[in-house]
Each structure stands twice: as structure tokens, then as C-alpha cells.
Amino acid sequence: MKIAIIDDSIFMRRLITGAIQQIQPDAVLTEFTNGEEALAQLPKLAPDLITLDMLMPKMDGLALLEALKTSALRPRVIVITANVQNSVRQKCADFGVTDFIEKPITFDKLQASFTKLLAA
Numbered sequence: 001m002k003i004a005i006i007d008d009s010i011f012m013r014r015l016i017t018g019a020i021q022q023i024q025p026d027a028v029l030t031e032f033t034n035g036e037e038a039l040a041q042l043p044k045l046a047p048d049l050i051t052l053d054m055l056m057p058k059m060d061g062l063a064l065l066e067a068l069k070t071s072a073l074r075p076r077v078i079v080i081t082a083n084v085q086n087s088v089r090q091k092c093a094d095f096g097v098t099d100f101i102e103k104p105i106t107f108d109k110l111q112a113s114f115t116k117l118l119a120a
Helices: 010-023 035-045 061-069 086-094 107-119
Strands: 002-006 028-032 049-052 076-081 099-102
Touching: 002 010, 002 035, 010 028, 010 107, 028 035, 035 049, 035 061, 049 061, 061 076, 061 086, 076 086, 076 107, 099 107
Parallel strands: 002 028, 002 049, 049 076, 076 099
Antiparallel strands: none
């Protein structure tokens, strides 16, 4: 499984990476610091899954989801964010986001999301 981790916080990227390595040890992980950087590389990477923060510089998570809507890529997306407004959740649902995890993230939250995703 190829997974793109998109978050502007190095701390969050390391936390998510560490948890995924425990849950899915064979996963190939690639980290990006914002949506713009990710969008340039995602076609080559062709990830099966994206973990996505909403609040980032240059291109935020919603803008990246909008751009992905018109691309040939169809990865599953887990949004991991502190932005828990109902309007954001609804927009994520409209874009087909697989799951929505509220920060602060814990290993248990990520494991539950992965378990649900892998069972689908």
C-alpha cells in the first residue's frame, strides 16, 4: 500500500508515520508539507491512501481535494485535522473522504480508522 502523508507539521507527520508503520509495516510512505507540493508529486506516486490536514500554507486540504476531484487519481482519503467545523466535514464528505479524525490524533484513533478502511 502506498500512502501519502500531507501535513505542514513535522511533528504530526512523524506521529502519523510512526503509527502507520506499526499498523501497516509494509506500507510505502511519502510525506508532503502542503497540498501544492503533494499535488505536483501525487500523479507519479499514485497513492492508495492519503492522510490529509486541512489547514496548511500554499494549498490547504480542501483545495487539494478539489484538485483531486478532477484528476484520474482515486485514493482513499483520511482527513486528520483540528478544523472540525460542520461545514468542513460536509465538504469533505462531498469530496468522498473516507474518514475524518479530529486532532489531537492518537494511535487508537488512527488504528480504528485503518481497521475500518481495510475492512471496506
